[in-house]
Amino acid sequence: MGSQVTRRSFLGRGAAAAAALAMPSWITAAPPPKLERKGAARKVIVAGAGLAGLAAAWELTQAGHEVTVLEARNRAGGRVETLREPFADDLYAEAGATTIHDTHDLTFHYAKLCDVALDPQPLAAGATVYHLRGQRIVQDPRKESPWPLELTAEEQQLGRRGMWEKYVQPVLERVGDGQAPGWPSAQAAVYDGMTYGEMLRRQGASKAAIDLLRLGFPDLLGDGIEAASALDVLREGAQRAAMKQVFIVRGGSDRLPKALAAKLAERIYYGVPIVRIEQDGAGVRAVCRQAGGDRTFAADHLICTLPLQLLGKVEFSPPLSPEKQRAIAELPSTSVARIFLQTRTKFWVAEGLNGVALTDLPLMAVFEKIQSTAGRRGVLENYTAGAQARAVTAMPVRFFRAANGRQVAGARL
Ligand SMILES: Cc1cc2nc3c(=O)[nH]c(=O)nc-3n(C[C@H](O)[C@H](O)[C@H](O)COP(=O)(O)OP(=O)(O)OC[C@H]3O[C@@H](n4cnc5c(N)ncnc54)[C@H](O)[C@@H]3O)c2cc1C
Known part of the structure; x- marks a missing residue:
């Protein structure tokens, strides 16, 4: 290693670093092991239409099983979500997953399957800004100064x-x-x-x-x-x-789950949060909350792809094993907050900067978003994690007017 x-x-x-212009030869788009159906087709519920649920549903469908995907929200993709509003000039930002590492062979496989283009992500040239102990320090990564x-x-x-x-x-x-x-x-x-x-x-x-x-x-x-x-x-x-190279989905990460969801089409039910999962000798039932009353879906099997933090809100009958309950209760997750700023020009490029700022300030880090590479305007992303992210998200969201007169939604910092 x-x-x-x-x-x-x-x-x-x-x-x-220079970006590769074509897909390098070491990238594999290895498909998952083929799912062989043994015996009669089964009815399967897939809980959640994030990438895991969509991929599971697709593989089961290909093996000839009868699949129903139950998704709480009104869109597929889960933690893959592209924000296109309120950016101008077709700029966008990613609320969730952004980069695909060259080792993510399954992601490459599904992108190829869905005809979704991936682009190598160029690393911008220029100096990085550090802000430490009240000092702004500009460092050229190729030649460090004291x-x-x-x-x-x-x-x-x-x-x-x-x-x-x-x-x-x-x-x-x-x-x-x-x-x-x-x-x-x-x-x-x-x-x-x-x-x-x-x-x-x-x-x-x-x-x-x-x-x-x-x-x-x-x-x-x-x-x-x-x-x-x-x-x-x-x-x-x-x-x-x-990693030798990082990739992004051309046009926004959500293109991949959208394309997979389109292949599954009417097998996906949206706006049906599962509140209870029951299993007995007759099979499995998922009870979903819907306006106008609960709705129950029945099947032979259920694949659950809900994140643990949300799984804890679902009632199970019979209850999950004590080990699973403990994992659900104790596995920690962190908080991440991203704030995006659209700029009229990429002023940092003119200053010889690469758009990266690493700080000990509450704002933690700033990156130029890859999505802003074309055109004159840019998007800067502020990324906080942990306690700082919780502090940001606890702020009330207000609308305020930026210096250029544009109305901006966000917490006033
Ligand atoms: C801020 C952020 C940045 C990230 N960046 C990257 C990155 O750059 N590269 C990378 O590879 N990965 C990244 N990830 C991780 C990646 O997004 C996830 O690993 C992946 O999207 C998880 O997919 P999933 O299907 O397992 O879960 P999810 O995407 O969470 O899907 C679960 C689905 O279940 C649904 N659901 C929840 N509760 C219920 C219920 N009760 N009933 C029915 N449906 C329900 C949800 O709405 C959701 O659609 C990032 C994640 C975050 C949060």
């Missing part, structure tokens, strides 16, 4: 990249390949018992070095480096670092 891990991709999108921070003499010499190689790279090698069977090994599992911040301290990083190394991806995962398991951050980081 070590040789594939580059500090550039681990630390974020701060470095310049950091105005109380780093040790050695850390100052190493720079951010060198510090990453000293403090993080050796741990990544100890942790090993998170995709390998039997992972995590005993030596990797040790890192599940400490936070990423603790791991950096144990590696000898100074306070200022940690303040610098936490910015970007490590602090945006989970509830930040003092809460998330070091092992989780390292595994996710290693996966990102091993």
Whole structure:
């Protein structure tokens, strides 16, 4: 794994890189194992029309089963949602999933199946802005200047990249390949018992070095480096670092679930939140809340793709096993808030910046959205996670007038 891990991709999108113009040869669009039907066709309910539910429904349908998809909302896609309003010039932003890693072979497979085009995502050239301890620091990722921070003499010499190689790279090698069977090994599992911040301290990083190394991806995962398991951050980081190329769906991520949903057409029922799932010798029944009374769908089997946080609101008869109930109750999830700002020009490009700002301010991070690459206008995204995201989303939404007279919806910061 070590040789594939580059500090550039681990630390974020701060470095310049050229985008591949065509789909590289290492990308596979490996189909899932073919579902062979054994015996008579069965009636199957699929709960949820996110990507998991849509893919499951499609495979079952292809095997000749009779499938009904029950979706609470009035659209398919779940955590894939593209925002097209109120942007001008066909600009858009992603509320949920945005990037497809070159290892996401199933996503490539379904995109190909649905004739949905994927584009390699270019990494913008230019300098990254850091805002740390009240100072604005502009750094060219190819040639670091001294950091105005109380780093040790050695850390100052190493720079951010060198510090990453000293403090993080050796741990990544100890942790090993998170995709390998039997992972995590005993030596990797040790890192599940400490936070990423603790791991950096144990590696000898100074306070200022940690303040610098936490910015970007490590602090945006989970509830930040003092809460998330070091092992989780390292595994996710290693996966990102091993990526050679990231892709986006041309025209917006929602094109993929929309295309899959169109193939399933009338098999999907929208606006039918499941409130109860019953199973007995006769089969399975999903009770859905609908205006005008509950509606029950019956089948031989049910595949449930609801996220755990929502699954906890569904009543099961007979109840789920204590282990499943515990997993539902205890598995944490984090909060993410994204605020989008449409700009008249990409002023940061004129300043030689790449559109990335990593900060210790409550706003955490800013990225230029990939969707804004064509045309004169741009979209900047503010991305917060954990406690900062909860603080943002707790603010009342108001309409206010921006300096250029445009009306903007959002929380007044
Ligand atoms: C902010 C954000 C950014 C992300 N970025 C990326 C990224 O860049 N790349 C990437 O690969 N992944 C990303 N992800 C993860 C990705 O979006 C998810 O892994 C994926 O969309 C999950 O799909 P799913 O079908 O498992 O679940 P979901 O998409 O959550 O689908 C579940 C469906 O069930 C429905 N449902 C819920 N309750 C009920 C009920 N009671 N009855 C009936 N239906 C119900 C929901 O409405 C939903 O449609 C991101 C996620 C988020 C939130």
